[in-house]
Amino acid sequence: MAVGKSTVRRTWRRRAEARPDEILTAALDEFIACGFDAARMEDIAARAGVTKGAIYLYFEGKEALLRALIEREVAPFAERLEAAADAGLADPAGTLRQLAQIINVVIGQSRIFAIPILVVSISNRFPDLAQHYRERVVARGRAALERLIRRGVELGQFRSVDPAAAARAMMGPIMFEMIWTHALKGPGGRDGAWLANHFDILLNGISRQEDP
Amino acid sequence: MAVGKSTVRRTWRRRAEARPDEILTAALDEFIACGFDAARMEDIAARAGVTKGAIYLYFEGKEALLRALIEREVAPFAERLEAAADAGLADPAGTLRQLAQIINVVIGQSRIFAIPILVVSISNRFPDLAQHYRERVVARGRAALERLIRRGVELGQFRSVDPAAAARAMMGPIMFEMIWTHALKGPGGRDGAWLANHFDILLNGISRQEDP
Amino acid sequence: MAVGKSTVRRTWRRRAEARPDEILTAALDEFIACGFDAARMEDIAARAGVTKGAIYLYFEGKEALLRALIEREVAPFAERLEAAADAGLADPAGTLRQLAQIINVVIGQSRIFAIPILVVSISNRFPDLAQHYRERVVARGRAALERLIRRGVELGQFRSVDPAAAARAMMGPIMFEMIWTHALKGPGGRDGAWLANHFDILLNGISRQEDP
């Protein structure tokens, strides 16, 4: 009985504690679907299963929603990239090939890769968010790729290329795939081979030419 | 007298005829600066040196402004790319290196490379514009690069890679540079060497290895 | 154990019984500080040390709070005035001078003299409250002053003025002092001599001229 009571209460509590996250997820969906300005608070609320006013119990306003969202999504985004890269320092070439395949799959499946596009589209009006993203995600992702490439050079897998330039060269195709998939919505791109192909070409470009 | 009158009239006419273009340019600037939704008709008008109402003499409304803008900018954009590519079919490798340098310079100088970002940021709400852009610019640009690469393979400059894949791989860095320059506004990128570096790596990746 | 329990309970009860009064006091403070409309139920609750919902256990709503407040404050306000006046019927002139001094001190010390201003500022929207105040406080206060003056005339302290007019003439400075102190917040007025001065002049105006 006492247990029953506690359970009930817990249900109630759990909802209240989960609200901010539910709202943020709803906001992400709306922002991606309509853009920051065209997204209506009421639609975000509806998507989260609450009413307009409820959002303001947890967030100061629309801009706060955007900021909290970036905050919530950006760190894991960067960390996943880094962790995956650093876990494969023993075999840089193989790891880069794997990364290409994984990213290719995830891009098609997860909403998370729509976030960079959201960030880009609001970057002129929220320069600090753009900066945050640049430093937390792009810079860290590039640094992780750089570490892989530098190690590949040390191991003799790659030629002695400039790791920074090579890492940067790899960001391009990733961004292109995101935009192609989530914004321009080009057809046929989702067969999963493209990014791997791009990386192959890049890897070819930096690899040691062992066989003539 | 007649001369005077005619002169005055001509001046006046010229302005009147130039209006739509001035307005579109103003609109482009505002759209890039604030995004489509946040751009105010009044600010566009002010930038163009007219009043709000005058815009409606030439355009149906805000969305029409956007469409006309894309229309006006997209075709030349694609044609310039194509012309430059096709003019260099005699030396694909050299042409691609040149293209990288030219694009790199133009990206930093011209507002024109902010247009793709604008298109991307509104693509979810105006899918037809996205499609238009995809087909008119991205697809044609890719096809032009493809022709270059195919010719390079025929000439023996490049290995027998898949021209489509290689062309696509080259779009990524271009897009990255645009976004980095016009949206994320990363520092230090505008030294002009990066895109050339990326292309070098890619060209390395597809080039025939003449020297062992 | 029983004792402990009862003690706890009593403490608890006492608080519960005190709640309505605490809430009303908090409401008065907020109403005075912000006005009726701008006062927020949440701030009233916070001032009273409870949560928003608790107020509704004791009062129907915001307007009920206002009415209860006027009810609670108005009667004692009037009664104090009356009692003080009637207690001094033996020496009207002296009593009026004393009243001036007492009021002057209390105006500066107590929130109670901010109530008339509150009433005035909401009087157009709650005419019944205004009427209530008019009849319960202003009219009774004036009547008390009138009795004093009439007695003064009878005693030969004052000339045979119209007691009603003279009483009314004395309300003005009091109101002016309240407004000056609690609303317009003029500087320097709180030295305590002004109201006495005003009354002196008024008393001079109605006093018998014993000395030629």
Add this chain to the structure above:
Amino acid sequence: MAVGKSTVRRTWRRRAEARPDEILTAALDEFIACGFDAARMEDIAARAGVTKGAIYLYFEGKEALLRALIEREVAPFAERLEAAADAGLADPAGTLRQLAQIINVVIGQSRIFAIPILVVSISNRFPDLAQHYRERVVARGRAALERLIRRGVELGQFRSVDPAAAARAMMGPIMFEMIWTHALKGPGGRDGAWLANHFDILLNGISRQEDP
């Protein structure tokens, strides 16, 4: 014909130029009727014969409306008081009696005497407006009365009272009449004799006692 055209245009222009004033007048009416917070922009607009949005062509918002209103009303208010007072420096006693009668009449006729009540009721939330009013109207009005009384003393009409104290004593009844008329709306007060009576008593209080 040319005249006709010009007339039409003038009509149009005149309306546009008159708008701010019409809106302010409407705002004053609403603010007095409902108080600042309860007054709705839409009702103000309706009273002015325009739509909500039109107000924002001329004023920044609701608070700006209030400020412009005070600005517009306060100066003439003070100037009229001063001019009337200074015009009568030759006969202070008579002038003060006249002033009492004039004010008494105007209080009953004009909305202008509801402004002090409006100011008082918002003074806690807009302290700068209160200060402005205090300095521009109350202080100047008091100074004008002071000049009259000082001159009266010099001329021998009045005893050698403190002019500042006497002037201040005269403000009270005026304020009381305003509040009584426009806020508490006491019945029967508008017979026009009261303020004159108050002033008589005050004048008696400060006058030289020529007859024993």
Add this chain to the structure above:
DNA sequence: AATGAATGAGGCTTCATTCAT
């Protein structure tokens, strides 16, 4: 008796668009 999450009506303000001149 008390909490605090949630509601929803309603206000202020903005801005694309229209239209008389």
Add this chain to the structure above:
DNA sequence: TATGAATGAAGCCTCATTCAT
């Protein structure tokens, strides 16, 4: 062709009030 006053729909946000716990 051009103006700019005016509209009115729509969005953000607040807050008095309710209610499950």
